[in-house]
Amino acid sequence: MRQTPLYYYSSASGLVRSFAERLERPVFNLAEREHRLSEVDGPWVLLTPSYKTGNDSNDTIPEAVRRFLRSEVNRRGLVGVMGSGNRNFGQHYQMAAREIARRSGRPMLFEFELAGTPWDVAEGRDILERLDEALFTAHQPAPGR
Numbered sequence: 320m321r322q323t324p325l326y327y328y329s330s331a332s333g334l335v336r337s338f339a340e341r342l343e344r345p346v347f348n349l350a351e352r353e354h355r356l357s358e359v360d361g362p363w364v365l366l367t368p369s370y371k372t373g374n375d376s377n378d379t380i381p382e383a384v385r386r387f388l389r390s391e392v393n394r395r396g397l398v399g400v401m402g403s404g405n406r407n408f409g410q411h412y413q414m415a416a417r418e419i420a421r422r423s424g425r426p427m428l429f430e431f432e433l434a435g436t437p438w439d440v441a442e443g444r445d446i447l448e449r450l451d452e453a454l455f456t457a458h459q460p461a462p463g464r
């Protein structure tokens with residue numbers, strides 16, 4: 320069964336990367352140019368932190384994520400969004416992930432803080448395994464045909 324790949328952005332502090340690398344599936348860091356400029360060959364999941372900029376628009380979506388989503392192929396293949404944030408940011412908590420989910424019409428699959436607890440990692444693995452199965456089943460021919 321195909322393991323749905325996860326594309327994430329992580330800054331120098333590396334909290335999201337730490338979470339992503341514990342998922343035990345193919346994960347790609349959009350901070351790396353090679354991945355940021357690539358196009359995905361099928362369904363994939365986005366994991367993004369939020370970064371409040373402090374300017375008027377208070378834009379929180381990392382530029383690398385924006386760049387990756389400029390590709391129509393990537394936009395079409397996106398099946399769900401996960402977010403890492405920090406509740407100290409109050410009303411801006413998870414703003415980037417939630418905005419992408421809203422604008423793309425894709426479900427928000429999971430939200431956690433910082434690098435995630437061991438429980439968060441286990442939950443993230445479970446959610447992605449269930450997604451793999453659902454995508455696999457959706458591609459099987461209907462019984463009796």
Ligand SMILES: Cc1cc2nc3c(=O)[nH]c(=O)nc-3n(C[C@H](O)[C@H](O)[C@H](O)COP(=O)(O)O)c2cc1C
Pocket residue numbers: 328329330331332333334335336368369370371372379403404405406408411412413414432433434
């Ligand atoms: C300057 C700055 C701004 C942030 N803005 C937000 C925010 O608006 N909303 C939020 O939920 N978390 C915010 N965070 C928390 C980060 O999204 C969170 O720590 C994330 O795990 C960072 O992942 P990374 O270390 O992989 O880049 C901010 C963190 C920093 C340092």
